[in-house]
Amino acid sequence: xxxxxxxxxxxxxxxxxxxxxxxxxxxxxxxxxxxxxxxxxxxxxxxxxxxxxxxxxxxxxxxxxxxxxxxxxxxxxxxxxxxxxxxxxxxxxxxxxxxxxxxxxxxxxxxxxxxxxxxxxxxxxxxxxxxxxxxxxx
Numbered sequence: 050x051x052x053x054x055x056x057x058x059x060x061x062x063x064x065x066x067x068x069x070x071x072x073x074x075x076x077x078x079x080x081x082x083x084x085x086x087x088x089x090x091x092x093x094x095x096x097x098x099x100x101x102x103x104x105x106x107x108x109x110x111x112x113x114x115x116x117x118x119x120x121x122x123x124x125x126x127x128x129x130x131x132x133x134x135x136x137x138x139x140x141x142x143x144x145x146x147x148x149x150x151x152x153x154x155x156x157x158x159x160x161x162x163x164x165x166x167x168x169x170x171x172x173x174x175x176x177x178x179x180x181x182x183x184x185x186x187x
Contacts, residue, residue, distance in 0.1 A: 073126070077133055089138050095120040097142035103135065110135045117145040 080087055095115035102108035109131050115121040126134070141149055146165075153161035 073129055073133065077136075088136065090136050091138040091140055093141055094122045094126060094139055095141055095146075096123045096126050096137075096139045098134070098137055098139060113142070115139070115142045120146045 076090075080090065095117050097113040097115055099111040099113050101111075103110050112123050112127055112129075112134060114123055126137075129137070144152075150161060
């Protein structure tokens with residue numbers, strides 16, 4: 050299956066996917082370098098995890114499509130290693146983007162009306178292509 054996304058060529062899509070995968074790898078490298086260790090990491094990505102086989106011998110977690118077909122991000126999260134994926138929590142995976150916006154508005158969050166994030170949010174404002182070039186192709 051090939052997916053190019055709205056307005057993306059094959060080359061642009063693969064670069065986009067590489068940048069998104071780089072985000073996750075950089076993040077895991079960062080949290081693994083901290084003195085405090087984390088069993089799980091919650092993320093705002095639109096995906097879900099099935100842990101029904103995790104307790105079985107050699108059981109693995111499975112990545113499952115999010116409820117929001119348009120915002121689903123499993124296409125790049127599928128590139129995570131099993132040990133990384135097993136640590137993920139995706140609390141937004143069972144919700145639509147509109148539901149998340151509604152909850153944010155009801156909670157009075159300042160970010161409720163903010164434009165969707167397209168950056169490497171935990172690193173602040175950085176340029177995709179510069180970051181990708183400096184880190185090498187993920």
